[in-house]
Amino acid sequence: MAAVQKEFHNISSFLGVSCGKITQDGSVPVLKGKAKGYTTILKHLTRQSKNTSLFGKNSEDQAAIDQWLEYRVVSLDRCSTEKDVHNRLNELNSYLKDKVYFVGNDLSLADISIFQALYNILSGMTFYEREKVLHLSRWYNHLQHCEELRQNLSVLIFSKTLLYY
Amino acid sequence: MGFGDLKSKDGLSSLNTFFADRSYIDGYSPSAADAVVFEALASAPASNYPHALRWYNHIKSYGDLRKSFPGTRKPVTSYGNSTAPAADGDDDDDDFDLFGGDDDGEDAEAALEELKKKRVAEYEARKAKKPTVIAKSSIILEVKPWDDETDMKEVEKNVRSIEADGLRWAASKLVPVGYGINKLQINCVVEDDKIGTDFLEEEITKFEDLVQSVDIAGFNKI
Numbered sequence: 252m253a254a255v256q257k258e259f260h261n262i263s264s265f266l267g268v269s270c271g272k273i274t275q276d277g278s279v280p281v282l283k284g285k286a287k288g289y290t291t292i293l294k295h296l297t298r299q300s301k302n303t304s305l306f307g308k309n310s311e312d313q314a315a316i317d318q319w320l321e322y323r324v325v326s327l328d329r330c331s332t333e334k335d336v337h338n339r340l341n342e343l344n345s346y347l348k349d350k351v352y353f354v355g356n357d358l359s360l361a362d363i364s365i366f367q368a369l370y371n372i373l374s375g376m377t378f379y380e381r382e383k384v385l386h387l388s389r390w391y392n393h394l395q396h397c398e399e400l401r402q403n404l405s406v407l408i409f410s411k412t413l414l415y416y
Numbered sequence: 417m418g419f420g421d422l423k424s425k426d427g428l429s430s431l432n433t434f435f436a437d438r439s440y441i442d443g444y445s446p447s448a449a450d451a452v453v454f455e456a457l458a459s460a461p462a463s464n465y466p467h468a469l470r471w472y473n474h475i476k477s478y479g480d481l482r483k484s485f486p487g488t489r490k491p492v493t494s495y496g497n498s499t500a501p502a503a504d505g506d507d508d509d510d511d512f513d514l515f516g517g518d519d520d521g522e523d524a525e526a527a528l529e530e531l532k533k534k535r536v537a538e539y540e541a542r543k544a545k546k547p548t549v550i551a552k553s554s555i556i557l558e559v560k561p562w563d564d565e566t567d568m569k570e571v572e573k574n575v576r577s578i579e580a581d582g583l584r585w586a587a588s589k590l591v592p593v594g595y596g597i598n599k600l601q602i603n604c605v606v607e608d609d610k611i612g613t614d615f616l617e618e619e620i621t622k623f624e625d626l627v628q629s630v631d632i633a634g635f636n637k638i
Contacts, residue, residue: 348466348470349466349469349470349473350470351439351470351471351474355477356474356477356478385436385437388437389436389437389438389439390439392437392439392444393438393439393440393444396443396444397444409437
C-alpha cells in the first residue's frame with residue numbers, strides 16, 4: 252500500500268469511518284466517485300464521521316487549520332532535498348515552541364495530518380537529530396501516545412540526553 | 417523529587433527543563449498532577465521560561481475543567497524528577513532516634529512499605545505494557561593473524577562461521593599493519609542480553625592456527 256493510502260486508512264480508523272478505495276492519479280489521491288485531492292478527501296472523511304470538533308472551534312481556528320492543511324500538501328509533501336526537509340522541520344519546531352497542539356488547545360485536523368506526514372521523516376532520523384527539533388519531538392511524542400491516532404505505526408523513541416545541556 | 421520552590425528562579429527553571437520534552441506532568445494527558453502544580457504557581461512563568469509558559473497556558477485553557485482532571489492529588493513536592501534539594505527535616509532526627517520509642521516509627525514505616533509496594537506494582541504494570549526494546553550494540557573487532565602467510569580470506573570465513581542467537585555479522589575490511597601483514601576489521605551487531613564481548617573473543621581465538629589475537633576496536637550502543 253502506498254504511503255498515502257496507508258495514511259487514509261489510519262485516519263479513517265481514527266475517525267471511525269470506512270475510507271473506501273483510494274487510488275492515485277499521479278501524486279493526487281482519489282477517492283473513487285467522491286473526492287479528489289488530499290485535503291478534499293480528508294475533510295470529506297471528517298464530515299462523514301461527524302467529528303466536527305476537529306475542524307476548529309471558531310472561525311479563526313478553522314482558518315488556521317485550513318492553512319496548516321495547505322502547508323502539509325504544498326510544503327511538507329513537496330520536499331525534494333534533505334535540506335528542504337531540514338528547513339521544514341525547523342520551521343515546525345519553532346512554531347511549536349509555545350504550543351501543545353497546532354491550533355488552539357485541542358487536537359485538530361492540522362495535528363492529525365502533519366502527524367501522519369512526519370512519521371516517515373522522523374522514523375528515519377537518529378536520536379540526536381530528533382533532539383535537535385525538541386519542540387516538534389515533544390509534540391509528536393505526545394500525539395503518538397494516543398493509540399487511536401497512531402494506529403499501526405510503530406512508536407518512535409525520543410530521549411533527551413542531558414549531555415548537551 | 418519535586419521542582420523545589422516554584423516561586424523561586426531555581427524552581428521555575430527546573431520546571432522549564434522538565435517541560436522541554438513533555439506536554440504534561442505525568443503521561444500524555446492532563447491529570448490532577450497538572451492541576452496541583454498549576455495551582456502552586458503564583459502566576460504565569462516569565463517568557464524566559466518558554467516551556468513552562470507553554471504548559472501553563474495550555475492548562476489554563478481548560479478553565480474549571482481543571483478541577484476534575486483524573487487522578488489523585490498529591491503534595492506538589494512529589495512531582496517532577498529534578499534533583500531539587502530534598503525536603504528539610506528528613507535527616508535531622510534520625511541521629512537522635514537511637515533509643516527513642518519505635519511506636520510511631522513503625523506505623524510510618526508500614527505506610528511507606530505499602531506505598532513502595534504499590535509503586536512497584538504500578539511500575540511493573542507499566543513496564544509490562546510497554547513494547548520491550550531490545551538493546552543492541554555494534555561492535556568492531558580487530559582480528560590479527562600470525563604472519564603475512566595467513567590467508568585472511570580463510571580467517572574471515574572462519575569468523576563469519578561463528579553463529580549464535582542474537583549475533584549478526586556485518587561488513588568487514590582488511591587493514592594493512594605493515595610488512596605485508598593485514599589485520600581483519602569486522603563489524604557485528606549483537607543483542608546485549610545474549611552475546612558478550614568475551615564470548616566473541618573466545619570463539620574467534622579458538623581458530624588458533626590462524627588468529628593471533630582479537631581486540632575490540634569499537635563498541636557502540638544502538
